[in-house]
Amino acid sequence: MTVISSSTNADELTLELVAEFDAPPERVWSVWEDPRKLERWWGPPGYPATFTRHDFEVGGQSRYYMTGPEGEKHFGWWRIDALEDPRRIEFANGLAGNDGEPVPGLPPAGGVVELENRTNGGTRMLVRTEFVNVEQMERMLEMGMQEGMRMALGQIDALLGEPVAA
Amino acid sequence: MTSEAFSEAEADRVFHALSDSTRRDILARAIQREHSVSALARHYEISLTAVQKHVTVLERAALISKQRSGREQLVAANPDTLRRANTLLKAFEQLWIDRANRIAEILAEEGEAR
Numbered sequence: 001m002t003v004i005s006s007s008t009n010a011d012e013l014t015l016e017l018v019a020e021f022d023a024p025p026e027r028v029w030s031v032w033e034d035p036r037k038l039e040r041w042w043g044p045p046g047y048p049a050t051f052t053r054h055d056f057e058v059g060g061q062s063r064y065y066m067t068g069p070e071g072e073k074h075f076g077w078w079r080i081d082a083l084e085d086p087r088r089i090e091f092a093n094g095l096a097g098n099d100g101e102p103v104p105g106l107p108p109a110g111g112v113v114e115l116e117n118r119t120n121g122g123t124r125m126l127v128r129t130e131f132v133n134v135e136q137m138e139r140m141l142e143m144g145m146q147e148g149m150r151m152a153l154g155q156i157d158a159l160l161g162e163p164v165a166a
Numbered sequence: 167m168t169s170e171a172f173s174e175a176e177a178d179r180v181f182h183a184l185s186d187s188t189r190r191d192i193l194a195r196a197i198q199r200e201h202s203v204s205a206l207a208r209h210y211e212i213s214l215t216a217v218q219k220h221v222t223v224l225e226r227a228a229l230i231s232k233q234r235s236g237r238e239q240l241v242a243a244n245p246d247t248l249r250r251a252n253t254l255l256k257a258f259e260q261l262w263i264d265r266a267n268r269i270a271e272i273l274a275e276e277g278e279a280r
Contacts, residue, residue: 002266002267002269003266003267006259006262006263008252008255008258009255013255015255015258015262017262017266019266019269019270021269021270021273022270022273022274023273023276023277027273027276028269028273031269031272031273040268040272041265041269041272042265045264125266127262127266129258129262134254137254137258138254
């Protein structure tokens with residue numbers, strides 16, 4: 001089993017996932033570093049990602065788009081905030097406009113990746129995502145979800161209007 | 167502060183429950199107020215048994231809950247599960263579970279190739 005645990009915190013708008021792989025940290029690192037590998041897993045089914053830029057260094061920027069079933073393109077960007085090869089990646093991930101550049105005034109989500117050796121030679125990967133607000137989550141989700149899921153969420157959203165207090 | 171852990175199976179149940187238009191309609195009615203299963207069934211051209219099955223799917227996903235009132239089963243929406251941020255987080259959670267599985271596939275292919 002790849003995914004060991006995942007948890008969400010609705011108050012802090014964070015998501016944490018722990019997965020284990022039968023490959024050393026150096027090889028797991030390469031699926032983040034190598035844009036040709038990255039685009040094989042970043043986009044959901046039906047929305048393949050294409051990275052047109054991937055400067056994998058501190059302060060480096062990435063530009064990508066995901067192509068939907070109708071051929072429509074959804075643009076996004078990354079900024080690398082910290083790197084510790086092959087242990088830790090901190091990056092910002094935001095939405096871009098049709099020119100491929102970041103949308104002004106729309107804050108990016110924060111991402112932290114941690115890779116640890118397992119005693120069997122494999123790797124434990126923790127990915128933590130932190131959102132700024134619900135609107136940001138909705139807009140990022142619209143960008144690349146499977147059609148059915150997106151429709152379902154749109155429906156729920158329309159039904160609820162505003163979040164129900166706990 | 168609430169911290170809820172969802173298994174892959176639980177996230178699957180929520181998205182499976184929301185993938186059907188009749189179930190989304192049942193949920194929409196249950197959000198407005200409580201309904202008996204038989205009252206819900208009058209809105210659809212399907213059997214009472216089929217409606218009961220849809221209700222069970224929604225219940226398993228914790229989107230609604232059932233309460234017995236005399237001879238009737240009353241169906242009500244579960245506001246906790248329906249909190250918008252939580253629903254969105256779950257969608258992202260599923261996205262990351264799928265991503266981790268795709269990474270595992272890439273690593274496995276590379277392992278075979280060497």
